Amino acid sequence: xxxxxxxKQSLLPAYLIIALLxxxxxxxxxxxQNNILVFQSDFGxxxxxxxxMKGVASGVSxxxxxxDVTHEIPAYNIWEASYRLVQTAPYWPAGxxxxxxxxxxxxxxxxxxxxxxxxGHFFVTPDNGTLTLVAExxxxxxxxxxxxAINRRKDSNESYTFHGRDVYAFxxxxxxxxxxxxxQVGKKLPAGVVSIxxxxxxxxxxxxxxxxxxxxxxxxxxxxxxxxxVFNKLNIKIGEDVTVLVYNEKQKVYKGKVRYVNTFGDVKxxxxxxxxxxxxxxxxxxxxxxxxxxxxxxxxxxxSIVLTK
Amino acid sequence: xxxxxxxKQSLLPAYLIIALLxxxxxxxxxxxQNNILVFQSDFGxxxxxxxxMKGVASGVSxxxxxxDVTHEIPAYNIWEASYRLVQTAPYWPAGxxxxxxxxxxxxxxxxxxxxxxxxGHFFVTPDNGTLTLVAExxxxxxxxxxxxAINRRKDSNESYTFHGRDVYAFxxxxxxxxxxxxxQVGKKLPAGVVSIxxxxxxxxxxxxxxxxxxxxxxxxxxxxxxxxxVFNKLNIKIGEDVTVLVYNEKQKVYKGKVRYVNTFGDVKxxxxxxxxxxxxxxxxxxxxxxxxxxxxxxxxxxxSIVLTK
Amino acid sequence: xxxxxxxKQSLLPAYLIIALLxxxxxxxxxxxQNNILVFQSDFGxxxxxxxxMKGVASGVSxxxxxxDVTHEIPAYNIWEASYRLVQTAPYWPAGxxxxxxxxxxxxxxxxxxxxxxxxGHFFVTPDNGTLTLVAExxxxxxxxxxxxAINRRKDSNESYTFHGRDVYAFxxxxxxxxxxxxxQVGKKLPAGVVSIxxxxxxxxxxxxxxxxxxxxxxxxxxxxxxxxxVFNKLNIKIGEDVTVLVYNEKQKVYKGKVRYVNTFGDVKxxxxxxxxxxxxxxxxxxxxxxxxxxxxxxxxxxxSIVLTK
Numbered sequence: 001x002x003x004x005x006x007x008k009q010s011l012l013p014a015y016l017i018i019a020l021l022x023x024x025x026x027x028x029x030x031x032x033q034n035n036i037l038v039f040q041s042d043f044g045x046x047x048x049x050x051x052x053m054k055g056v057a058s059g060v061s062x063x064x065x066x067x068d069v070t071h072e073i074p075a076y077n078i079w080e081a082s083y084r085l086v087q088t089a090p091y092w093p094a095g096x097x098x099x100x101x102x103x104x105x106x107x108x109x110x111x112x113x114x115x116x117x118x119x120g121h122f123f124v125t126p127d128n129g130t131l132t133l134v135a136e137x138x139x140x141x142x143x144x145x146x147x148x149a150i151n152r153r154k155d156s157n158e159s160y161t162f163h164g165r166d167v168y169a170f171x172x173x174x175x176x177x178x179x180x181x182x183x184q185v186g187k188k189l190p191a192g193v194v195s196i197x198x199x200x201x202x203x204x205x206x207x208x209x210x211x212x213x214x215x216x217x218x219x220x221x222x223x224x225x226x227x228x229x230v231f232n233k234l235n236i237k238i239g240e241d242v243t244v245l246v247y248n249e250k251q252k253v254y255k256g257k258v259r260y261v262n263t264f265g266d267v268k269x270x271x272x273x274x275x276x277x278x279x280x281x282x283x284x285x286x287x288x289x290x291x292x293x294x295x296x297x298x299x300x301x302x303x304s305i306v307l308t309k
Numbered sequence: 310x311x312x313x314x315x316x317k318q319s320l321l322p323a324y325l326i327i328a329l330l331x332x333x334x335x336x337x338x339x340x341x342q343n344n345i346l347v348f349q350s351d352f353g354x355x356x357x358x359x360x361x362m363k364g365v366a367s368g369v370s371x372x373x374x375x376x377d378v379t380h381e382i383p384a385y386n387i388w389e390a391s392y393r394l395v396q397t398a399p400y401w402p403a404g405x406x407x408x409x410x411x412x413x414x415x416x417x418x419x420x421x422x423x424x425x426x427x428x429g430h431f432f433v434t435p436d437n438g439t440l441t442l443v444a445e446x447x448x449x450x451x452x453x454x455x456x457x458a459i460n461r462r463k464d465s466n467e468s469y470t471f472h473g474r475d476v477y478a479f480x481x482x483x484x485x486x487x488x489x490x491x492x493q494v495g496k497k498l499p500a501g502v503v504s505i506x507x508x509x510x511x512x513x514x515x516x517x518x519x520x521x522x523x524x525x526x527x528x529x530x531x532x533x534x535x536x537x538x539v540f541n542k543l544n545i546k547i548g549e550d551v552t553v554l555v556y557n558e559k560q561k562v563y564k565g566k567v568r569y570v571n572t573f574g575d576v577k578x579x580x581x582x583x584x585x586x587x588x589x590x591x592x593x594x595x596x597x598x599x600x601x602x603x604x605x606x607x608x609x610x611x612x613s614i615v616l617t618k
Numbered sequence: 619x620x621x622x623x624x625x626k627q628s629l630l631p632a633y634l635i636i637a638l639l640x641x642x643x644x645x646x647x648x649x650x651q652n653n654i655l656v657f658q659s660d661f662g663x664x665x666x667x668x669x670x671m672k673g674v675a676s677g678v679s680x681x682x683x684x685x686d687v688t689h690e691i692p693a694y695n696i697w698e699a700s701y702r703l704v705q706t707a708p709y710w711p712a713g714x715x716x717x718x719x720x721x722x723x724x725x726x727x728x729x730x731x732x733x734x735x736x737x738g739h740f741f742v743t744p745d746n747g748t749l750t751l752v753a754e755x756x757x758x759x760x761x762x763x764x765x766x767a768i769n770r771r772k773d774s775n776e777s778y779t780f781h782g783r784d785v786y787a788f789x790x791x792x793x794x795x796x797x798x799x800x801x802q803v804g805k806k807l808p809a810g811v812v813s814i815x816x817x818x819x820x821x822x823x824x825x826x827x828x829x830x831x832x833x834x835x836x837x838x839x840x841x842x843x844x845x846x847x848v849f850n851k852l853n854i855k856i857g858e859d860v861t862v863l864v865y866n867e868k869q870k871v872y873k874g875k876v877r878y879v880n881t882f883g884d885v886k887x888x889x890x891x892x893x894x895x896x897x898x899x900x901x902x903x904x905x906x907x908x909x910x911x912x913x914x915x916x917x918x919x920x921x922s923i924v925l926t927k
Binding site for chain 3: 044047052055056
Binding site: 343344345347354374376377378379380381393396397398400401402405523525526527528537571572573574575584585586587589597 | 661663665667668670671680684722723725776777779780
């Protein structure tokens with residue numbers, strides 16, 4: 001459908017196309033990449049690894065806009081890499097290129113890919129599960145394998161352990177700068193990616209069940225993957241209580257009632273709340289406190305949550 | 310006065326105005342915002358919150374220059390947010406837009422404002438005390454309330470907990486990109502802001518008293534709010550000793566003499582010094598050591614300091 | 619030789635010069651600075667110091683591209699500053715200006731310099747050992763002393779403790795923005811810099827000896843300064859074992875065999891490996907583990923390593 005639109009516009013007179021290009025920020029999805037490159041990794045900020053990647057990108061084109069998701073993904077934690085991408089990508093304009101390097105298999109034969117989402121974003125990464133959530137929530141438009149014969153930094157063949165710099169940053173920069181088209185990344189793959197299995201939110205027998213994919217670490221809030229549509233089947237109104245059970249595997253870690261509110265300021269300091277977070281998922285918190293710390297609740301595949309009225 | 314200048318220039322011939330615009334970096338105060346947007350928050354850098362804000366700003370205009378003060382303000386610490394702004398804003402060119410989000414009252418009815426300082430900087434923030442020190446030291450030119458009916462990210466009305474992304478970053482980006490004028494932020498408020506009370510530096514009976522607003526955390530130096538003018542009333546010369554008393558509430562935490570010097574290298578390693586820091590406030594340190602750690606001195610409203618000759 | 623090239627080009631017709639300028643990214647070495655400014659320091663990211671430096675740079679020219687190596691150099695650790703520069707600078711385009719501020723001697727009479735390397739990079743820093751490794755590996759083209767009578771932020775003479783902001787960032791920004799030429803930095807010095815002595819990699823009597831300049835902290839890998847050429851004298855092939863001894867001064871800290879592989883994925887989880895890192899130096903690691911933590915190996919001048927077949 002997007003292709004159709006491009007064709008139509010190519011019939012417009014040149015001056016109109018130029019006018020459109022002047023406003024291309026808003027139409028980036030039609031024209032592809034938008035010169036913005038956003039980095040994510042588990043490298044941390046204490047050494048020079050992130051800087052080396054940005055240096056390579058600046059060498060491809062000094063006009064790229066280089067930003068970050070985070071470089072504090074816990075080492076090797078592909079699941080969190082996947083979560084942070086889906087937490088942020090939708091807020092960046094279509095045409096933005098993301099490069100995510102959480103790559104415990106670096107130098108082995110896992111595939112290096114670029115996925116274009118239906119939302120018009122590009123994701124450059126090892127295909128090791130990092131794409132799980134963006135593929136699901138933004139949709140897969142097309143996946144291509146990075147052809148390292150072409151898309152690899154010159155003279156980098158002796159280095160096996162830093163594909164972030166030599167392959168991913170380099171390819172992502174060339175793509176963002178339109179030095180290569182999406183097609184020139186490499187051959188088209190079947191439209192699927194490696195996906196990490198996880199518990200989805202469900203409603204059954206008056207109970208909502210869900211997962212705890214991640215913590216809101218800075219404040220100690222506990223984020224579930226239960227969206228409003230599923231939650232609303234409990235028919236609980238703002239100001240009413242929700243009964244909450246949190247499990248680590250089969251072990252009950254927390255049982256209690258929390259007040260369902262819009263925001264923390266709706267209760268006194270130190271009081272527990274249930275609320276919908278900035279991604280509109282049900283979350284647990286304490287006004288001016290840390291739910292996660294107080295009740296020893298963590299996140300990940302082995303954690304689950306049950307809500308009842 | 311600035312308005313007068315703008316009027317005069319509008320009488321200049323067009324080519325002169327264009328010439329002036331070409332050099333507008335130097336005259337940003339005359340023409341308003343300068344396309345630079347600087348972020349501060351207590352979000353930390355471990356998740357995607359800062360990136361989501363920058364994504365929203367890039368969506369408003371990919372040509373904005375996006376920078377940071379810090380995102381490591383301790384959670385909910387409005388006083389430190391206020392201090393970090395006044396520590397940095399004067400070094401950025403006039404016309405720079407700052408957005409500071411330390412917002413324990415998010416989603417409640419605290420006011421969301423943009424303050425323009427007499428120095429020509431803009432501050433986009435909840436009006437919760439964050440503006441205390443910039444209002445005082447840079448002066449208030451005008452304060453406007455953000456009209457969320459206009460200045461709020463589309464389709465964000467269901468999210469109550471991330472005004473940093475949905476209101477502040479969005480409004481600040483539109484202001485910095487001149488998509489809106491300062492007047493279009495919303496209605497003009499009385500020229501005052503919510504202010505956190507704190508102990509000012511005084512001289513009385515041969516004693517200088519002051520507060521300890523903050524630590525120079527990386528090195529363990531203790532920064533007071535005693536400027537040169539007040540300190541000089543003690544009539545202590547470079548190379549002479551200062552007698553120092555530090556209190557936590559009424560309790561004496563440190564008593565001793567420190568050498569008053571220009572810089573750390575003026576004494577041996579491990580020796581205590583008193584010096585004027587990069588903001589020209591009297592400070593305590595140890596050459597190659599941590600005064601704060603050695604003597605258990607912290608910062609905040611309950612800490613005070615007394616200096617005598 | 620580079621000057622000769624510039625002269626030749628100045629004889630070209632204007633349109634060809636313009637054409638060349640359009641591609642100047644690739645020829646930055648010929649034309650000098652490239653508008654990119656990269657910061658490094660031991661300031662950390664918790665306060666406003668880095669932001670103040672970038673504010674000063676933006677005030678010099680809002681069009682500069684401002685990036686970072688890291689600001690998490692351990693306080694006063696000049697050696698690590700030197701290492702992080704050489705780890706990253708070669709990946710940035712020629713013409714990039716680096717400013718590194720790890721400056722325990724701030725305000726004393728250590729020299730403030732700009733070194734141009736043979737690779738066409740500029741380094742603005744106190745000459746206190748920070749330049750050790752870039753001087754050695756990228757080569758010294760020319761060293762100039764910063765003339766603070768000209769190259770110092772206006773009205774900053776009362777501040778003795780933040781040359782990073784008042785002298786280094788200011789001068790580096792003016793250099794990167796071509797507000798001054800390299801010659802205008804100040805008078806030319808003899809082509810040498812203050813250098814930190816360290817153990818080089820050697821081969822003798824069937825043994826390779828080397829130093830452990832730094833850890834790959836995020837993953838706990840141990841990086842030596844033994845390059846491939848020296849290592850290859852042991853005649854060990856991929857897949858074979860290397861016998862490793864690690865010393866802290868004279869004390870043996872680790873003795874064992876590690877498998878020599880291309881990358882971590884070549885062994886099972888938890889197994890030790892020897893491999894060549896992203897800078898092509900011999901390194902020790904554990905697949906999905908931390909060699910440094912498990913065997914209590916640290917880095918620095920007092921650490922050494924011996925390899926045999």
